[in-house]
Amino acid sequence: MSNILYITASIRSDADSVSRGLGQSIVDGLAAKTGAAVTTRDLAANDLPYVSAERFAANLTPAAERSAEQADLAAIADTLIAELQAADTVVIASPIYNFGPPATLKAWADLVARAGTTFRYTANGPEGLLTGKKVYLAIASGGTPVGAEIDFMSRWLTFFLGFLGMTDVEIVAADGIMGEGGEEKIAAAREAVLKLAA
Secondary structure, three states: OOOOEEEEEEOOOOOOOOOOOHHHHHHHHHHHOOOOOOEEEEHHHHHOOOOOOOHHHHHHOOOOOHHHHHHHHHHHHHHHHHHHHHOEEEEEEOOOOEEEOHHHHHHHHHHHHHHHOEEEEEEEEEEOOOOOEEEEEEOOOOOOOOOOOOOOHHHHHHHHHHHOOOEEEEEEEEOOOOEEEEEHHHHHHHHHHHHHHO
16 A cells, blocks of 8 residues: 655644645545555644754664664654655645745754665765655745745755655645735645646
8 A cells, every 4th residue: 555644834724724725635635546545744733853963963873873862862753754764655735934944844854854864975976765756745825936036945845855865746836825816826726736636
């Protein structure tokens, strides 16, 4: 059976968040079509820790060599990495906050980027180790056009995922929804999601 990892980052509830609504529709459509199991990681609800010097060192220490304290510090990163490794498909639903990603999404990225596990350094530069996965990004923004010069979220996230080896990335966006025609833009994004998961 295939596995879908569904990551959400909006601080809004499921009922109020456009990105969550789009992401959930993608997940529901894919799961119905493929019978995949779904693992959900709500970044806004889980209070992920930011990386400290101690946690960084623990994350890079091989599991068999960690002290008890290091094992405790590395546990959350181990869990997040295992979720990514087990997934065939990754769906990330996120808003753009102040032109960039939510802090929780950046915290997640810092925890799953582990040299030797999710990427490695080679003579030709870094190589991502999480290959062969399909990624869908469901993005919402009040005013920032996705893909514009002022969009530092989708460009960063697409680059980061590629750094880890996930280069097959498809974006569905409802952007500029606080301006004129916002409801139409949301409706168009929902229509795109239905076609995507059909």
